[in-house]
Amino acid sequence: MTTTSTTDPIILAEGLTKAFGSSPGRFRRRRTTDGGFTAVDGIDLRIAPGELVGYIGPNGAGKSTTIKMLTGILTPTSGLLRVAGFEPQRDRVRLARRIGVVFGQRTTLWWDLPLKDSFTLLQRLYRIPPDRFGENLAYYTAALDLGEFLDRPVRQLSLGQRMRGDITAALLHDPAVVYLDEPTIGLDVVSKHAVREFLSDLNQRTGTTILLTTHDIADIERLCSRVVAIDHGRVTYDGSIDDLRADRDLETVVRELYLGRSLVDTTE
Amino acid sequence: MRVYLTAVRLSLRRYLAYRSSAAAGAFTNTVFGCIRAFVLMALWKQKPEIGGWDLADAVTYAFLTQGLLAPMGVFMTSTELGPRIRTGDVAVDLYRPVDFQTWWLSLDLGRALGGGLLRTVPPVLFGALLFPVRLPSSPLRWTEFAVCCALGYLISFGLRYLASLAAFWTMDERGMSSILVALGMFCSGLIIPLSVVPGALGTVLLHTPWAGIMQMPINVLLGTQSGGVGYALAFGTFWAVLLLAAGRMLTDVARHKVVVQGG
Numbered sequence: 001m002t003t004t005s006t007t008d009p010i011i012l013a014e015g016l017t018k019a020f021g022s023s024p025g026r027f028r029r030r031r032t033t034d035g036g037f038t039a040v041d042g043i044d045l046r047i048a049p050g051e052l053v054g055y056i057g058p059n060g061a062g063k064s065t066t067i068k069m070l071t072g073i074l075t076p077t078s079g080l081l082r083v084a085g086f087e088p089q090r091d092r093v094r095l096a097r098r099i100g101v102v103f104g105q106r107t108t109l110w111w112d113l114p115l116k117d118s119f120t121l122l123q124r125l126y127r128i129p130p131d132r133f134g135e136n137l138a139y140y141t142a143a144l145d146l147g148e149f150l151d152r153p154v155r156q157l158s159l160g161q162r163m164r165g166d167i168t169a170a171l172l173h174d175p176a177v178v179y180l181d182e183p184t185i186g187l188d189v190v191s192k193h194a195v196r197e198f199l200s201d202l203n204q205r206t207g208t209t210i211l212l213t214t215h216d217i218a219d220i221e222r223l224c225s226r227v228v229a230i231d232h233g234r235v236t237y238d239g240s241i242d243d244l245r246a247d248r249d250l251e252t253v254v255r256e257l258y259l260g261r262s263l264v265d266t267t268e
Numbered sequence: 269m270r271v272y273l274t275a276v277r278l279s280l281r282r283y284l285a286y287r288s289s290a291a292a293g294a295f296t297n298t299v300f301g302c303i304r305a306f307v308l309m310a311l312w313k314q315k316p317e318i319g320g321w322d323l324a325d326a327v328t329y330a331f332l333t334q335g336l337l338a339p340m341g342v343f344m345t346s347t348e349l350g351p352r353i354r355t356g357d358v359a360v361d362l363y364r365p366v367d368f369q370t371w372w373l374s375l376d377l378g379r380a381l382g383g384g385l386l387r388t389v390p391p392v393l394f395g396a397l398l399f400p401v402r403l404p405s406s407p408l409r410w411t412e413f414a415v416c417c418a419l420g421y422l423i424s425f426g427l428r429y430l431a432s433l434a435a436f437w438t439m440d441e442r443g444m445s446s447i448l449v450a451l452g453m454f455c456s457g458l459i460i461p462l463s464v465v466p467g468a469l470g471t472v473l474l475h476t477p478w479a480g481i482m483q484m485p486i487n488v489l490l491g492t493q494s495g496g497v498g499y500a501l502a503f504g505t506f507w508a509v510l511l512l513a514a515g516r517m518l519t520d521v522a523r524h525k526v527v528v529q530g531g
Binding site (some may be wrong): 068072073082092093094096097099101103106107108110112113117120121124126127166209 | 270271274278281282285356357360362364365366370382511523524
């Protein structure tokens with residue numbers, strides 16, 4: 001069974017669909033798509049405030065497309081979508097002040113400037129009051145151990161340092177919802193561990209809702225009480241992690257899930 | 269508003285961080301200024317007055333255009349936005365709570381100011397010392413020149429921003445950008461001053477947006493703009509507004525139609 005909650009969901013999707021290459025119009029891309037495809041195909045999702053949900057699925061399943069719709073940068077082809085009470089595409093700017101995003105494979109930081117300059121820019125971008133900004137920066141500097149490289153240009157940071165900088169950048173404005181798209185990708189075991197502990201603490205300390213995309217099973221095991229799996233743009237599992245693994249190890253179950261085999265019916 | 273000012277400031281600081289690169293650029297601009305000045309001098313010695321310019325005007329033009337190359341981004345293929353659309357990094361820019369076009373204008377303006385600070389004076393100063401460069405002393409003339417340059421910059425940004433946005437549809441901005449650079453080099457008067465291009469082609473060239481980037485501000489400074497300063501200001505304003513408005517419209521279209529590349 002799926003998680004039911006009496007509180008209003010902070011993320012609500014009903015029949016959310018995104019099709020590429022089949023939209024009508026003058027700028028239709030004829031040559032670059034092979035006939036068009038549906039990246040996200042009728043997803044239903046209810047996430048309550050304070051949940052930490054693992055959003056998993058094989059490469060190309062539609063995870064990143066979903067996250068791009070949740071941030072308002074992609075327009076859904078059809079379906080209903082609400083995040084923190086906003087319709088993402090329409091209220092993109094207002095929504096942006098309530099959400100934080102970490103793209104593990106991209107950086108939101110300014111490559112050629114010292115890390116702290118990127119944070120200064122974010123303070124202006126999100127209009128963070130100076131007191132709050134100072135408090136938050138001090139907190140994250142301590143929690144993520146940023147002190148020694150705050151003054152260093154981002155291009156000189158190691159991947160682990162850059163990721164900690166990116167996570168801070170996504171959180172300085174106290175977002176209610178954070179999307180983390182593969183935040184541990186390419187990190188060594190120590191850095192991965194540090195990031196996981198930090199996220200777990202963030203979720204418990206502030207009640208920030210977290211939607212986590214990852215290919216690392218250990219991220220899911222350590223952090224998520226609930227897992228939503230998608231494949232070919234459809235939800236293939238939505239339930240607690242304990243139900244998912246039942247009597248077998250999680251990696252085996254996830255592999256079967258990705259291969260598209262029908263799961264042993266542990267969900268009812 | 270403060271976020272855009274901060275963006276300009278940080279972008280400027282980033283440009284200033286690469287001083288040796290700017291010095292190399294200024295050196296190259298100066299060398300090519302000399303070459304172009306010699307070519308124009310050879311021409312003007314054959315015909316002492318072409319298009320209302322004497323030899324000093326032509327040499328001054330050669331060094332001023334070299335000084336304006338960097339801030340006006342004549343050799344720039346697009347803006348930094350183009351590559352970000354190609355790689356999909358634009359996703360990060362799209363979800364930020366800012367006006368997309370103003371954001372990119374701010375970043376590019378910081379770059380242009382940096383270019384103006386580090387790369388405009390050296391070629392012009394060098395030319396003034398060793399060549400028959402003739403610059404006016406009237407502060408009013410210089411003010412008018414500065415305003416025309418500001419409009420010229422907006423035209424340049426407007427064109428490059430449109431070329432960058434094309435990447436949302438073509439998936440790669442580099443083709444469009446190459447066309448833009450080739451057109452821009454000729455149409456902005458870098459190869460030969462637009463005022464000496466004869467006949468119908470000359471007339472056409474004096475009406476494209478590129479004419480407002482370097483040729484017209486310099487005409488204003490030399491006091492040779494036909495129709496006077498008023499015409500140059502009207503021309504620059506017309507193209508700047510038109511191009512920025514087109515960029516704004518295309519941004520809105522892109523927002524609704526785009527495919528953000530990469531996972």
